[in-house]
Amino acid sequence: MTRPTALTCGDPAGIGAEIALKARAELGRDLAFFWIGDPSHLPPEARFHLIAHPDEAAEVAPALLPVLPHAFPHPAHPGQPDPRNAAAVIEVIARAVGLVQAGQAGALCTLPINKKVLKDGADFAFPGHTEFLAHLGGVERVVMMLACPELRVVPTTIHIALAEVPGALTPDLLEATIRITDAGLRRDCGIAAPRIAVAGLNPHAGEGGAMGREEMEWIAPLIARLRAEGFDLRGPMPPDTMFHPRARAGYDVAVCMYHDQALIPIKTVDFDGGVNVTLGLPFIRTSPDHGTAYDIAGRGIANAGSLVAALRMAQQMAAARGV
Template sequence: MSTLPDRPVLLSCGDPSGIGPEIAAKAHEALGARLPFVWIGDPAHLPRGTKMREISHPSEALSHAGRALPVLVHDFPEAARPGEPHPANARAVIDVIARGVDLVMRGEGAALCTAPINKKVLKDGAGFAFPGHTEYLAHLAGGADVVMMLACDTLRVVPATIHIALSDVPRAFTPALLRDTVRITADGLRRDFGIENPRIAVAGLNPHAGEGGAMGREEIDWMEDTISGLRAEGYAVTGPLPADTMFHASARARYDAAICAYHDQALIPIKTLAFDQGVNVTLGLPFVRTSPDHGTAFDIAGRGIANPASLIAALEMAARMGAARTA
């Protein structure tokens, strides 16, 4: 990495019965001293034989990185059985996230990277009232307006609507939502990625971007005017564009991020291009947050075969973004 922040990245443990502890240990082995990060969790949940060092403050990580995984201890009530999440641990999983947010908002970490959680386990075990990590982080940040970006070296995509049924998308995807998504995305690209005048491409909702109204009218009825209004505000935004021609190499070279109308329109291209190295980024928070773009993988937890590539990419991107904010 060419640029590192002056403080370590903080990594929340996620569900300890998933692959989070395993890939954290593997990421430390791979990154060594070139990217200091602190793992927040119960040391007993790390794989047997992990070289780790308990610390009392994130700043201590800089002197231990490369020799041992720095750990901020957070006790859990139960042992972690791979693939068998324990409801009694749900509250501690949530509290680790909150602790990480508190530390990074106090400036004691350059960024927060979050290991995967299982929302059903947290809901059943601790009454978790949020659809996922992103909404909980926004809540902890005081109700910030946020968007989810999936990023890799060759593509950044932002789904304007996320985990809703496809039949609900036309009602949820509104002019106000598109305007907010473009503004938050552009601000995030400037602040966290160092792109002075970000170019944003907007995908149409309908096939062929409606093809002049023959395949849907949202593009004609409001998307074109909304995008024109954003251009008048000074945003370098194009669209609505046919989604089926937006993601080949020469098309990607013409924008810095693509805003899509719905979940699969955004996630299929990035998972095709970088299935093991995509990073989930939350834009709009008062701190940097990234996450690997995969789940807890209970089915392979504890078998030693989990791929740490996405977590490594998430830690590296968190470090770059943290450095960009302090540049």
């Protein structure tokens, strides 16, 4: 039996609290997790149970959300982010990481934050969640993987303008991404020999240099070198033909070159059930693949499917690591 998963509250003005309650209602005793945040930020009708230690989460009645309390300085109003709560949001993330690193929780699942609110209210110095977690974990480079039962994708470059991709996409970056992805699938997903498909950068993977030369000049040679080391790689593959069902059956993960090349197919395949996984951390981290959704916060209509999938995946990965 794995240890319970620590679920951070995220931005208290977003949908985090309400989908945490929905996830608890769906998962019941099937999966032990606890929410870290201010109980006063939960919806008025919320049924919860305060705990003093993560070990108590498994004993809480399935109809109640286990809550490890963390005081915030100001109330939460759905859809109205408050920078005065920013420092406490950051504290919750750091506290949850500490619990996982101390072995008191088996994995970390994070609810969405708003980077601008954190920067405005607490001078948050990181581009996002992932970079902050890498800092807390003491690692320089991590990889973002989006996963659902039908598809796993990894974008090599992430939140940059499309015009900047060719300059940011270097052999060193792609090689590191492939190595971290391979190691993560082995350690966290129980895949003994990951089959990795590498997308081309250009249409038709360059079509022999007619539509770009990156594939010929360095992507294909890099793949060949890593394949000679024992990596099971295929590509560079034409991006427009590698995501249909028959093609997906031939690999375990697709390493893509930029954000939309990776995220469009997975959001098309499973919009509500995709999970954001950070590979390369010394601890397990998953997250629902959506944002704070201020526009629907507090209305009770938010879909908890991605969070349920993220919590299930966190537990599965913890079991694979034996934690």
